[in-house]
Amino acid sequence: MLQTTAETLSGAIDAAAPVELSLVVPVFNEEESVGPLVDRICSAMTRYPDRWELILVDDGSTDATLVNARKHIGRDGLELRVVALQRNFGQTAAMQAGIDTATGRLIATMDGDLQNDPNDIPHMVSELERRELDLLVGWRKNRQDGLLLRKIPSWCANYLIGRITGVKLHDYGCSLKIYRTSVIKQVKLMGEMHRFIPAWVAGVVPSSRIGEMAVTHHARAHGQSKYGISRTFRVILDLLSVMFFMRYKARPGHFFGSLGLGLGALSALILIYLFFDKFILGNDIGARPMLMVGVVLLLSSVQMITTGILAEMIARTYYRDDVSPNYIVQRIFDGNENA
Structure with a gap:
């Protein structure tokens, strides 16, 4: 007993x-x-x-x-x-x-x-x-x-x-x-x-x-x-x-911003060279593919930097607000429910 x-x-x-x-x-x-x-x-x-x-x-x-x-x-x-x-x-x-x-x-x-x-x-x-x-x-x-x-x-x-x-x-x-x-x-x-x-x-x-x-x-x-x-x-x-x-994760602007600055620097070098070639040497640059490459790189640079700014705003929203779970529970069975 x-x-x-x-x-x-x-x-x-x-x-x-x-x-x-x-x-x-x-x-x-x-x-x-x-x-x-x-x-x-x-x-x-x-x-x-x-x-x-x-x-x-x-x-x-x-x-x-x-x-x-x-x-x-x-x-x-x-x-x-x-x-x-x-x-x-x-x-x-x-x-x-x-x-x-x-x-x-x-x-x-x-x-x-x-x-x-x-x-x-x-x-x-x-x-x-x-x-x-x-x-x-x-x-x-x-x-x-x-x-x-x-x-x-x-x-x-x-x-x-x-x-x-x-x-x-x-x-x-x-x-x-x-x-x-x-x-x-x-x-x-x-x-x-x-x-x-x-x-x-x-x-x-x-x-x-x-x-x-x-x-x-x-x-x-x-x-x-x-x-x-x-x-x-x-x-x-x-x-x-x-x-x-x-x-x-906490600073996505650094990732996109670094890419944007790199593309911008390359674009600046190309455009400065073409400026020197046009106005100092007097050559025609209107039909040169390098001009198109420089412009595209400049636009890509602006886009990357802008994306970085938006990503920073989204990251701050993420850390400020609660994130809902990525699943939905239908029911939990543990012996205490009437099923």
Whole structure:
């Protein structure tokens, strides 16, 4: 009787304790994977000593993913919330929705296709704390994907991202990451920028507080990959955007203004030369292509400087006003609703 009372009291204390870790998993058309995913997470987290919660974000699935996810609400030993988005907004928006919903001191993110191993999460949390990091990124050292369509493009992308952003990691694309909530909630994820999260975090904290750890990677067991070779081209475009935002996010006028001044200087040299050729040497310049080039460069210079001024005004508006989220939550299921 005393033992039962003690266990009950211990459970009450655990339930009243603050959430230490929020595990965020975006899922889209993973009806066969979501059940085994929850089972694996529950099994892996039995070794985690503190209170934790699981947040599944259904990104507008068109199959039974949402139904299968909701079946686990109320499961013993599991605090589960299922966030249903109104439509498919993409993995980045779904991840942002989960991060916004999370209440833990730490946040872990992972894919919902069973390729990430939840058994790595307790070890990653310990490593994050031991190394006093703000972000710990998983490194799929033995990646179980196709060489041509996944590995080679990923290697190239990781090299380019590291060179441009200055954050040296082996695997930017791994969704298995551990964050300090106070840090990741300062980062606004937009577009398809989830693969550049370490670069965005480096804009908030020093890159020395970002680390990586080798993790297990499994071959896909169910469904089809949502990515293809076309993703490589999108990564290149996103990388250019990241480079711009990292260097000129708060001062875009410097970027456009520098281009404008460079074009203006070149235009000035051409026009001064033509002025000297016309009025000092007496040559006809009306039909010379160089005159047209000088005029076009002058107009381009004015346009770039004007664009820079407009960009500065837009940036100031952005920092002054609150930005609405890039997703719409249809409903959050946590066992307390009448559904």
